Amino acid sequence: MRVSIFARRTVAVLALTVAVGATAQTNAPQVERVDPALDALIAPTAEVERVATGFTFTEGPLWHKGRLWFSDVAGDRMRAVDAAGKVEQLIANAGGLPNPPPGKNIGPNGMTPDKDGSVLMAQMGARRIARVDSAMRVTGVVDRYRGKRLNSPNDLVFARDGALWFTDPPFGLFNGMNKDPAKELPYNAVWRYAGGTLTPVINDLALPNGIAFSPDGATLYVSDYAVNTIYAYPVAAGGKLGARRTVIAMPDGGEGGADGMKVDTRGNLWATGPGGIRIITPQGKVLGQIRLPEVAANLAFAGDGRTLYITASTSVYRLRTKVAGVLPRYAR
Template identity: 55%
Template sequence: MHPLARVAAASALLLFLYPTNSRAQAPVPGAAVKSSMRVLRFSPALDQLIAPGAKPEVVHGGYVFTEGPMWREGRLWFSDEEGDHVHALTASGQDAVLVDFQHGKYALPDGHKTGPNAMAPAKDGSVVMCEQYGRAVVRLEGPASHLRVVPFFDSYHGKRLNSPNDLVFLPDGSFFFTDPPYGLKGGDHDPAKQLKFDGVFHYKNGKLTPIIENLTLPNGIALSPDNKTLYVNNSGPAMRVIAYPLHADGSVGEPRDVIDFTSKDGPGVPDGMKIDSHGNIWTTAPGGIRIVTPQGKVLGQILLPEVAANLAWGGDGTTLYITARTHVYRLQTRVKGYLPAFRR
């Protein structure tokens, strides 16, 4: 899910994590930067996932900070976190605003932002969405033309959540979500922070259970195709992808580091990630999106002119869409993505 939006106003820690070549300085895609949109091949095995010569392309731009992509009913739904909108985008680049949190009936008073972030389809047909600045998990209900934002939950044992960021569903209808402090100006030191930890939660049958409490900045989250491994991105200071054995009750076993990005290779952090149908991890990371085996071998890297926040497969499952600051990009793949449990 995605925090990169508070670069200018963040704490010293966030400034360290997100260098100053941020949203305001991101280049506008065009002829001068198309050469920076390419795929680096580190292993011949990448050819099974991405055809040689395939390159990312721009779908649409003009946003403030894109996040939380999800394919639904023939369009890419995604959040403009700082623009406070939820959008839908067709494959041909036609854009529509589905929810306006800035000026619509769900706008918060006094100019406060909701910060829509990650979304995922639920078993009942609704969409569950994380609100970073609203510090809540909500539902989007109804047809796309008349979506209703319905409160779901915003606290654990009477204490407000930090800022829900990213989520992933299990086939049984329960889901996991990350809860870092990115929606709080002072981060972990903000007086409004009520929980003592930055956690990963499991929601099932009306019950919220923290399953991981020892990460510093839990962010992106994903499941292996067999639903036996839970992957979590920790955005810093130790930037890494972590694998947890997943038990039947939703708890996790001893963690294993898949890959460490603490030695930075460029702007960005481990943020959003998705898994392909072969079990490979496609994760945002310093310097570009990495394609990593479950054992931690890097097969390739996707370079863009902007820092990517998240990604999701759409269409027939072989078109990878990438939300990166002010634009949405896509890349055709040979492998299908592991699609959401309740995709429509």
């Protein structure tokens, strides 16, 4: 486990919190074309714009009912921003930890809509998956496996069969992550939750983070932040997984790491990594990269699927795409 990557990310976020204004002026966001095939996904004239800024560490973007919901992991808030850039705070102390220490990664993280119109979110502080209803009331969904508390759920996605899958690294255990005395599980798992049953389907990754399915649901993608690598697993009935393969091992270079990711309707991965967001074919070929002046943590397709929002440190960015992204199973 390369803890140095996590430390580097934390230092970068703290520095950007202070200096984002100057950084943004000197390092404008841009789309870097690596392969001509990128032109079919992003128009050469497309520009990345900053929609809102002034946050602590943005994560977990979800387009829900006409606005982008997003998390502030270190700020312990859930917020929403509309297309015009108007920001509203939805929930304070959204990580669910009473009296949280300031600046720690204990806020909310990934979000996905459920079939009843509510939103499920990963609460790093409370160490659970929670439900947010239309009145912004928060209730727990799952927080333990065989009596042992989860680490700090990070990102989540529904499979085509309606099962919920989520990653559970120790980032929210702020007294040493894996060495934190509060850690109860011996591994950092990828979980499947179906029919009230929680199952650890992957338990051999160091820091499982981003998670997504291919458009046909036949392949599961998981990023391991510790080694900046994205893996693919064939998915069979009942959530059984086949042997994993490496999609891409990203080279070090630039701040950030293999964090959140999404998939477009052609099967390409849009994945955070060192230096920005890479657009990657299912075979691991990099078609292009979106470079930002801040560390990109996650992303979400919105509206008709052709607007990409990116949560990056203190800001939220937006880019119009030619290809549509796969929207969450129960998107509204």
